[in-house]
Amino acid sequence: MNVKRPITPQITIGDQPTEDDLKSLRDEGYVGIVNLRNDGEPEQPLGTAAEGERARALGLDYLHYGVGAAPLSEQGVESVRDFLDRHADEKVLVHCRKGGRAAALVLLHQAKAQKWTLAEAIAKGRAMGLEVEGGLRTLVENYLHAHPPGA
Numbered sequence: 287m288n289v290k291r292p293i294t295p296q297i298t299i300g301d302q303p304t305e306d307d308l309k310s311l312r313d314e315g316y317v318g319i320v321n322l323r324n325d326g327e328p329e330q331p332l333g334t335a336a337e338g339e340r341a342r343a344l345g346l347d348y349l350h351y352g353v354g355a356a357p358l359s360e361q362g363v364e365s366v367r368d369f370l371d372r373h374a375d376e377k378v379l380v381h382c383r384k385g386g387r388a389a390a391l392v393l394l395h396q397a398k399a400q401k402w403t404l405a406e407a408i409a410k411g412r413a414m415g416l417e418v419e420g421g422l423r424t425l426v427e428n429y430l431h432a433h434p435p436g437a
Contacts, residue, residue, distance in 0.1 A: 289385040293414055297370060297395075299388035300381045304331050305340055311379055312344045318378040320366055322387040324352035329383060347373065353387045355421065358394075358429045367395050389416045390426050401435045 289301040302323065303311065311319070319341045325333050332340065334350045341348040349369045351362040370378060370392075380388040393416040397407035404427060411417065418426050 293392055296377055297392055298379050299385050299392055300379055301384050308341055308344055315377050316379055317376040318347040318373045320369055320380040321350045322353045322382040324354055327383055358425055363394055366391050370395050386422050390418045390422045398435045404430045
């Protein structure tokens with residue numbers, strides 16, 4: 287993995303892991319993997335189903351929620367939030383191709399959990415290393431407008 291950045295003691299964001307990376311993550315104490323990629327993206331050594339099979343074979347919990355240009359779905363974001371909440375005291379990797387979508391979804395998790403306003407989410411997210419720009423920032427802003435924290 288080229289990008290592997292701890293955001294909290296439990297949540298790390300990163301880029302696409304290889305099969306060897308999955309083994310290393312398990313050996314480092316990770317218990318879960320969230321994959322935000324869609325099948326067919328570039329630089330994808332494992333499709334989403336194959337990654338899930340290999341992760342589960344290693345004893346890792348696995349969630350796939352493909353994030354692209356379309357608006358984020360409440361069901362998809364909630365599935366990621368539930369996964370992270372279920373493993374609140376354990377190490378989890380949230381990944382995409384380069385880490386940007388992972389930062390956006392972890393930011394949404396933190397914003398909802400901490401009941402941050404949109405402005406707080408952007409500022410506090412940046413301070414945590416969860417800076418989102420361009421289309422990802424728009425996805426986060428649109429989602430938080432439609433699903434305000436604390437609501």
